[in-house]
Amino acid sequence: MTTSAAARLRRLRWLLTVLFTILNAAGLVVLAWLFIEQDREAGELRMDTELKQVTAAVLRLVQRTGDTGITTGYIGGDQIDTSCPEFAVLPAGAGEFDPHFSTRDCVAEDRRYLYGLARDAAASGRFVEGYVPGQGGELVRVVAQPFLNAAGQYAGAVVATSDPSAALAQHRNVVLWVIGGCALLVSALAVTGHVLSGRAIRPAAAALEQQEVLLAETAHDLRTPVAALRALAETAWRNPAERPDLLPRTVRLAARMGSIIDDLLVRARLAAGVExxxxxxxxxxxxxxxxxxxxxxxxxxxxxxxxxxxxxxxxxxxxxxxxxxxxxxxxxxxxxxxxxxxxxxxxxxxxxxxxxxxxxxxxxxxxxxxxxxxxxxxxxxxxxxxxxxxxxxxxxxxxxxxxxxxxxxxxxxxxxx
CATH class of the missing domain: 3.30.565.10 (Histidine kinase-like ATPase, C-terminal domain)
Structure with missing residues (x-):
């Protein structure tokens, strides 16, 4: 089945619209993803900064005795022991001492994971941050900071925990707003792309329309003179005696056809803007x-x-x-x-x-x-x-x-x- 030029132009317009929308939407999705990741990282950084302040304050209260001994007795007399975020001082690596947990229950953490984080921090010798499951399956944000004994060995780690629900809820709201905004922008891009593609192919559509009209009108205007010219020629051919009378009429009719063609050419040049x-x-x-x-x-x-x-x-x-x-x-x-x-x-x-x-x-x-x-x-x-x-x-x-x-x-x- 042959597709008309007008139909191909309409398909081209929709194709340009789709390509414009997809390309801009892809760029928008990348920017949205980067923004969401930046917001997530910023929220985690705020929580980790607060938890690291707690671990630093607790480490100042941890005392070293001998080469390998660790004492946590001074922590209980400090206000930090009854404040949130809560923390725990846990033995790991070369440390052998009784663990200490802050007295205030701020988050329902699973202490088994805290011991594992302390061992990871002592083994790596650097901060360990992340999420661990709580007692009810909810997420708990944790930071583990290792510390050394007097012999220079990693003896344990201070593990601070906090409830990230508020920060996560705020991040989810940001994600929803970004998704909603992206949906609106993609819709606006689709409309804009449709308008721009229409403007882009408008000259081609106008030229095509002018061409179709010109061809149709050319056939319409020349149909009658051509038929009359053929009738005159056939009459002159069949009746030689009438040729002196028919030939001038034939010449005038041919001149009229030439005038019609000239008018069509001028009309086409004017319509195309090339005159x-x-x-x-x-x-x-x-x-x-x-x-x-x-x-x-x-x-x-x-x-x-x-x-x-x-x-x-x-x-x-x-x-x-x-x-x-x-x-x-x-x-x-x-x-x-x-x-x-x-x-x-x-x-x-x-x-x-x-x-x-x-x-x-x-x-x-x-x-x-x-x-x-x-x-x-x-x-x-x-x-x-x-x-x-x-x-x-x-x-x-x-x-x-x-x-x-x-x-x-x-x-x-x-x-x-």
Missing amino acids: VLAMQPVWLDQLVTAVVEETPAEGAQVTVTATPTRINADPGLVQRAVGNLLANAIRYGRQPGAPAIVHITVAGGRVTVADHGPGIDPAVAEESFDRFASGGGSSGLGLSIVRWTAQAHGGYLRVYNAQDGGAIFELAFPPVP
């Missing part, structure tokens, strides 16, 4: 008069009333726009069975083309300029080019019906004093 305006001072009255003189009247009565008017414009585009208005009026601005009557007025930077035809339906006037369709049965492509030319010069194109019948087209450009 560069060759701006220069132009006498609008002289330009319009020249266009009227060069345009075949085809039996129409064309009059011009002009006053000197100068504008800054691209003379080639303005000439084509005026020629399209005049050709439109000559072709469709007539009553059945009567020649076209067209009057052109030039003044104040405006070109007004009035005819005596059936007029134009105001309900489809705007569509005549934008969708290549006119009330008089023409392709409307010429009117579209007229409007694009006016807008490119900072002017406008208006159409309305006269009270006594007929359509009036007003093409205006900013005048130059």
Whole structure:
């Protein structure tokens, strides 16, 4: 199954959105993880600092006797023995003395783990920090600081414990806030990515749309002339006697097709923004008069009333726009069975083309300029080019019906004093 270009562009937009969201979300997750880890480490550092203050204070009360003896009798007389965090002085390594536990019960620790921490600290000769299970399975934060006897051997360790529930709860709140914030930011990134991807492919989508419209309208505008040209050629081929009458009609029809193609190319260049305006001072009255003189009247009565008017414009585009208005009026601005009557007025930077035809339906006037369709049965492509030319010069194109019948087209450009 063949996928349309528009559908591929839509998929491309969603793909760009997903990639933008994933890449930014990945970076956001890394930053969030680093922030969470930093908060966890900061909380543990605060608890460990408090516990190390306790172990340092207790070590000042531990006395050494002889080469290997350790005395903890002075600890019981100090206020620290009845304060929190609680602690224990435990033998390990080369130490042989009675353990001492602080008298105040601050946390329900499992003392079996405390002895193991003391042995680890004495064996390594440095602080040991971590969590151990409490009596009820809850976590307990511990710090074990080893100490030496008089002989320079590690004789034991002071193990301080504290309840980390408040710090852990605070850390969980931080984690929840970070997760919630990340979810909101990822959603915002997804929306932003969708908007940015839409803006990124908008020129391609616009160009594709213009291309599709141009191709559709090219086929629409050339279908009738091509069919008529084929009919004329077949008639001339089958009836040699009618060729002198049919050949001029064939030439005029071919010229009309060439004009349609030229208009399509100009319209495409204007829509794509590749038409560069060759701006220069132009006498609008002289330009319009020249266009009227060069345009075949085809039996129409064309009059011009002009006053000197100068504008800054691209003379080639303005000439084509005026020629399209005049050709439109000559072709469709007539009553059945009567020649076209067209009057052109030039003044104040405006070109007004009035005819005596059936007029134009105001309900489809705007569509005549934008969708290549006119009330008089023409392709409307010429009117579209007229409007694009006016807008490119900072002017406008208006159409309305006269009270006594007929359509009036007003093409205006900013005048130059």
